[in-house]
Amino acid sequence: MKTIYEFIIKELLQFKRDKKMRAVVFMAPILQLILLGYAANMDVDIVHTAIFDQDKTATSREFIKNFEESGYFAIDYYASSYEDATELIDMGKTIVVIVIPKDFEKNLNRRETVSVQTLFEGSDGNTSSIALGYIQGITNRFSKKIVTETRDKYGVNLALSGSLTPEVRVWYNPEMKTRNYMVPGIMGVILMITTLSLMSMAVVREREIGTLEQLIVTPIKSYQLILGKLIPFTMIGFIVLVIVMLIMTQWFGIVVRGNPLFLLFTALLFVLSNLGLGLFISTVSKTQQQAMMASVFAVMMPMIYLSGFAFPIENMPKVVQYITHLLPLKYFITILRGIVLKGIGFSALWVETLILFGMGAGILIISSLRFSKKVE
Amino acid sequence: MDIQMNSIEVKDLTKQFGSFTAVDKVSFTVKQGEIFGFLGANGAGKSTTIRMLIGILEPTSGDALVGGYSIMKQPDKVKTQIGYMSQKFSLYNDLTVEENIRFFAGVYGLTGKKYEERKKWVLKVANLEGKEKLLTNSLPGGIKQRLALGTAVIHEPKIVFLDEPTSGVDPVSRRNFWDLINDLSAGGTTVLVTTHYLDEAEFCNDIILINAGRLIAQGNAKALKTNYIKNTILEIESDRVVDSMGILEKEDWVGETSIFGNSIHIILNDNAKGEADVRDILTTKNSINVHRVDKIVPTLEDVFIHLLEKDKTNVS
Ligand SMILES: Nc1ncnc2c1ncn2[C@@H]1O[C@H](COP(=O)(O)OP(=O)(O)O)[C@@H](O)[C@H]1O
Ligand SMILES: [Mg+2]
Numbered sequence: 001m002k003t004i005y006e007f008i009i010k011e012l013l014q015f016k017r018d019k020k021m022r023a024v025v026f027m028a029p030i031l032q033l034i035l036l037g038y039a040a041n042m043d044v045d046i047v048h049t050a051i052f053d054q055d056k057t058a059t060s061r062e063f064i065k066n067f068e069e070s071g072y073f074a075i076d077y078y079a080s081s082y083e084d085a086t087e088l089i090d091m092g093k094t095i096v097v098i099v100i101p102k103d104f105e106k107n108l109n110r111r112e113t114v115s116v117q118t119l120f121e122g123s124d125g126n127t128s129s130i131a132l133g134y135i136q137g138i139t140n141r142f143s144k145k146i147v148t149e150t151r152d153k154y155g156v157n158l159a160l161s162g163s164l165t166p167e168v169r170v171w172y173n174p175e176m177k178t179r180n181y182m183v184p185g186i187m188g189v190i191l192m193i194t195t196l197s198l199m200s201m202a203v204v205r206e207r208e209i210g211t212l213e214q215l216i217v218t219p220i221k222s223y224q225l226i227l228g229k230l231i232p233f234t235m236i237g238f239i240v241l242v243i244v245m246l247i248m249t250q251w252f253g254i255v256v257r258g259n260p261l262f263l264l265f266t267a268l269l270f271v272l273s274n275l276g277l278g279l280f281i282s283t284v285s286k287t288q289q290q291a292m293m294a295s296v297f298a299v300m301m302p303m304i305y306l307s308g309f310a311f312p313i314e315n316m317p318k319v320v321q322y323i324t325h326l327l328p329l330k331y332f333i334t335i336l337r338g339i340v341l342k343g344i345g346f347s348a349l350w351v352e353t354l355i356l357f358g359m360g361a362g363i364l365i366i367s368s369l370r371f372s373k374k375v376e
Numbered sequence: 377m378d379i380q381m382n383s384i385e386v387k388d389l390t391k392q393f394g395s396f397t398a399v400d401k402v403s404f405t406v407k408q409g410e411i412f413g414f415l416g417a418n419g420a421g422k423s424t425t426i427r428m429l430i431g432i433l434e435p436t437s438g439d440a441l442v443g444g445y446s447i448m449k450q451p452d453k454v455k456t457q458i459g460y461m462s463q464k465f466s467l468y469n470d471l472t473v474e475e476n477i478r479f480f481a482g483v484y485g486l487t488g489k490k491y492e493e494r495k496k497w498v499l500k501v502a503n504l505e506g507k508e509k510l511l512t513n514s515l516p517g518g519i520k521q522r523l524a525l526g527t528a529v530i531h532e533p534k535i536v537f538l539d540e541p542t543s544g545v546d547p548v549s550r551r552n553f554w555d556l557i558n559d560l561s562a563g564g565t566t567v568l569v570t571t572h573y574l575d576e577a578e579f580c581n582d583i584i585l586i587n588a589g590r591l592i593a594q595g596n597a598k599a600l601k602t603n604y605i606k607n608t609i610l611e612i613e614s615d616r617v618v619d620s621m622g623i624l625e626k627e628d629w630v631g632e633t634s635i636f637g638n639s640i641h642i643i644l645n646d647n648a649k650g651e652a653d654v655r656d657i658l659t660t661k662n663s664i665n666v667h668r669v670d671k672i673v674p675t676l677e678d679v680f681i682h683l684l685e686k687d688k689t690n691v692s
Contacts, residue, residue: 002482002485002487003482003483003485005482006478006479006482006483007479007482007483009478009479010468010471010475010479013470013471013475014468014470014471017470017471018470209464209465209469210462210463210464210465210466211466211467211468213427213432213462213464213466214460214462214466215483216431216432217430217431217432217455217458217460218455218480218483218484219452219455219456219484219485220483
């Protein structure tokens with residue numbers, strides 16, 4: 001115990017004296033977050049839209065009016081058939097077609113669930129996913145309005161789902177800002193970069209300067225050596241996380257709707273897998289340069305591109321989609337967005353939480369075994 | 377422990393890297409409390425041997441007992457017996473003197489009074505009392521090495537391995553460092569020290585010399601001087617040292633030649649020759665002014681040069 005404690009003190013002292021590392025760990029995330037946070041403001045101003053109204057009733061017209069009045073949608077065409085609608089998309093005349101089904105009004109009045117279909121020109125994944133968010137938002141508000149009206153009229157409480165659902169994923173990000181969607185992801189990426197670089201560099205540096213050899217000759221056990229690095233780097237990772245969270249809430253005004261403690265807990269699980277990967281890299285690298293290369297190209301890039309942080313996973317080829325299941329960052333970003341934007345907790349995110357834990361523990365154990373074997 | 381007991385017994389220790397044999401069936405014993413010199417040129421296999429003895433590197437074959445424990449079968453036990461100072465600087469440059477001492481003391485589990493006592497001792501031998509807060513990086517080379525040695529033996533091991541502790545250190549500091557090694561040895565610690573400075577061999581109780589992974593000589597300094605060179609050695613001082621050496625080399629009765637400062641040492645193939653023959657060739661035939669020619673007892677360097685030359689011809 002004392003040995004591990006001395007180790008932690010030593011790592012923290014070294015970190016304190018290493019100006020470059022300190023800048024990388026503390027300054028880089030702040031700059032990244034602010035720059036990316038602004039760059040991520042990819043809100044789409046006008047979505048060119050066609051409507052295929054099969055109902056043609058007062059309610060459907062009111063529904064359409066909501067789109068016109070939102071200021072996001074320009075209703076350029078009214079399609080008269082499916083063929084018509086798909087042709088508009090094929091010819092690139094519109095990005096979205098909203099299909100209002102027959103009996104839209106009738107079914108709503110019967111308090112049945114009604115689906116509104118949306119067709120997308122999917123080549124611009126970003127615009128379509130943003131447009132989708134808008135459509136979801138409008139549909140939801142419309143549905144809420146109906147619920148309220150019904151309640152006022154009849155004095156009954158209708159379940160929200162009993163009235164109108166868009167045929168799409170769950171609605172979130174109510175202000176319809178891409179930034180709100182991106183910043184929690186950036187938080188995950190920053191935590192990954194920080195902890196991964198710290199760990200992969202630290203062991204290799206000791207190998208390079210020769211102190212690792214010195215340590216191996218002492219009666220110190222490899223688990224003590226590993227814990228002596230894991231604990232201080234987890235601590236540093238958490239300081240970074242808290243800084244990033246403060247910027248997110250104070251600077252960007254994005255509130256954490258869920259439980260911040262649960263967020264920190266899942267962050268810990270996520271950090272485990274990163275430290276494990278860092279340790280693994282340190283067993284296959286001879287120099288700090290190699291370790292940096294391996295971290296960036298073998299871990300960071302795939303994680304950033306494939307985790308759903310930068311591009312929606314739904315738009316990736318099927319094979320690639322399977323690969324994304326192997327990335328801890330994917331689960332952590334799902335959890336982060338869930339906690340920050342939707343305010344959900346363990347009961348809704350337990351699958352991701354368990355996977356994250358399993359991956360963290362697994363990677364860490366494999367790397368530790370590999371490390372111990374190399375050391376002895 | 378009995379004074380006569382062996383601290384280290386090495387038997388046919390071999391290390392191959394692929395098809396390259398870095399250490400080739402080396403055997404030797406080190407007595408308790410002695411200073412054991414491990415000599416050889418760069419790349420001879422000194423570090424590789426040490427790394428096997430301290431359990432960092434697994435031998436290809438052979439075994440060794442270190443402090444009574446087998447490096448093959450009980451490497452963990454071996455670790456409790458030894459201190460080690462690697463060829464690279466083995467302290468953290470970005471920690472202060474005190475932080476380094478504290479860290480390594482912590483790693484060895486020293487606490488409380490024992491820690492304070494050992495810390496004081498390390499500071500004293502490194503001549504760093506009152507300078508605990510200095511960054512290790514800012515210390516002069518000689519002091520750094522003393523601090524590294526002090527830290528390597530902070531837990532008072534029975535045996536300490538020093539891999540080229542004096543390389544790159546100025547002569548005065550080297551002298552001081554050897555005083556420290558002597559003190560350790562006087563206190564009963566066994567010291568195995570590698571060096572490529574042949575003159576340092578004189579400070580050792582026992583010596584082995586390795587070349588290209590093979591052990592080519594062992595014994596104490598006196599035995600080496602008498603056992604390995606039977607031929608007469610002449611020390612010659614003349615006006616033109618390099619020319620003189622070139623001329624003498626061509627003679628059949630002259631064996632190896634080497635330059636020591638402003639004199640030449642030659643080993644005679646024919647002990648019947650002497651001063652008269654040297655003067656005859658240099659002064660009479662080549663008109664080089666010869667100041668003196670003396671018959672000398674070989675230095676260890678003469679012995680090593682002789683042995684290395686002989687080994688070279690054996691190999692080729
Ligand atoms: N890990 C290794 N892999 C391959 N060759 C090595 C390795 N370590 C040392 N060697 C080679 O073994 C030889 C002996 O090296 P070393 O023991 O370091 O010599 P010394 O310490 O006497 O200078 C050298 O030729 C060196 O290149
Ligand atoms: Mg060496």
